[in-house]
Amino acid sequence: MTYAEQPAWRQIQEFLPESFRLTEATVPAEEWWDHHLGHRIHLDTYRNPDAPVKVILFHGVGTNGRQMSTILGRPLAERGYETIAVDMPTYGVTEVAPGTLVTYDDWVQIGSDLVDAELAKDDRPIVLYGLSAGGMETYHVAAVNKKVAGIVGMTFLDQRSRRVRVETSFDPISGLVGASLMKLLSATPLRTLRLPMRLVSKMRALVNDRGATRVFYTDPTSAGNKATTTFLSSYLNYQPAVEPRDFDACPVLLTQPAADRWTPLHLSEPFLAQITGVPVTTIMLDNGGHYPIEQPALDQMVEAIDAFVAKSARP
Template structure:
């Protein structure tokens, strides 16, 4: 399947401001990437290729969205501002084809992110900025921390940076406090049994009900089995909750960090990201609040503010890399 044949994203984008809705003339190219090494997945990419652009932006979705939803709110707007953008569907989300018989983990997502950066760097030597929404925010950090020296990562942007080692974060972002308290040890236990392959709706274990603040938009998102309506395995949940970065935040010196925090986010408010970001001291860390925007930011003026802040960050990183 391709997004050309998938109606769910079209229903979701109807809740975006009209300038952000894709038309047949503005839809991205759809590419397929088959990473080398283990896995065997066929990864879907939404791309706006621009060989003359000074910089590339790779967009990571979270556990309630997919690559096409990254394209609508950020991929195309940044492309219109002169940047090459690549929105990836991680395995089990979007229209990526998962290899038969495999059980996908969050560690696989991070490895694929590192491999995608390497693949894009092999095409040319332009700098790369990583953007991540929701869980994709911390994924940008995990990828940047795990990527080898010379990866070309010039900056990371997150909509949130959630440290799953923090009990406060787990309790605040889980379906309810009991799930937050017991989820990590329970998933660790079940992941060592044949039940590791069992898949459950993500909305049963997380505060997915706060993905968007508009009820009609939430219904459209829930109806999409490739994003907010997706099922994930016990193995994935265990890997997500237990994953640790290759480099501690205190030692992270790869690139500057930008947090674009929706001010009306009822799932991951600013207070959940600041403890982790405050530990990053070797590179600049900047926070921009998005007025009126929810977790998946479809509201104005926050959506425009996000695009402008990230476009400015990209321009700054492109200039710095040219020096």
């Protein structure tokens, strides 16, 4: 399947301001990238050989690449950047290798490999952007791949933090025991058990519009997805290659939606406060939910990321 055949993203984008909706004339090109782990990775691309910087967009555990293209990929492309939105395995329309148990470690590896694949084509700087869990993924990728020129997150959630787990899980109890339970189950025949993400996370706070939430839930390629206990264990127990106090790879930008009911600012601050080796900037997005569909948050996000990415292009 391609997004040309998938109706869910069109229904979801109806909740966005008209200026952020894709039309037949503005939809991204769809590419396929054969990864060495066996997955056929789907990429939404706005290729531009004259662009000074490439921006790779990571989704979270309740979204997919096309939803990144709508709120940021196309707007940045219109400002002269090349953008690439990736569907990580089990999300979007990426084709998962048969018989594979996908882990969060795979996501980080794929992100790093995509950076290398793009740099093999040319030497333009690459900035990573991530929404929700994708925000921390940008850090995890930059921690293993020092070729990244900058990272932008809509949140930076260190799942090793009890407070992060408690406040972002479905409820406090699952937040307290979830990581240990998933680790236990992943070592048993139940490692392939698939759980609805809406029942293990605070997915109800993905967007601040009930109608949009209902549509997201019907989309099995984003918020309606199910994840294995193996994936959940690897995500909740992931250890970064570099601790934040030692991170010196590239500048960091947090674009924090001010009305985020899932991952408010105080959950990212403790992690970012430990990063002292590179500049760290926080920009608040007024009125924006976790996946922002509101103004002025969307325009503020594009402006802030445009300014951040532009600095990466300077010699």
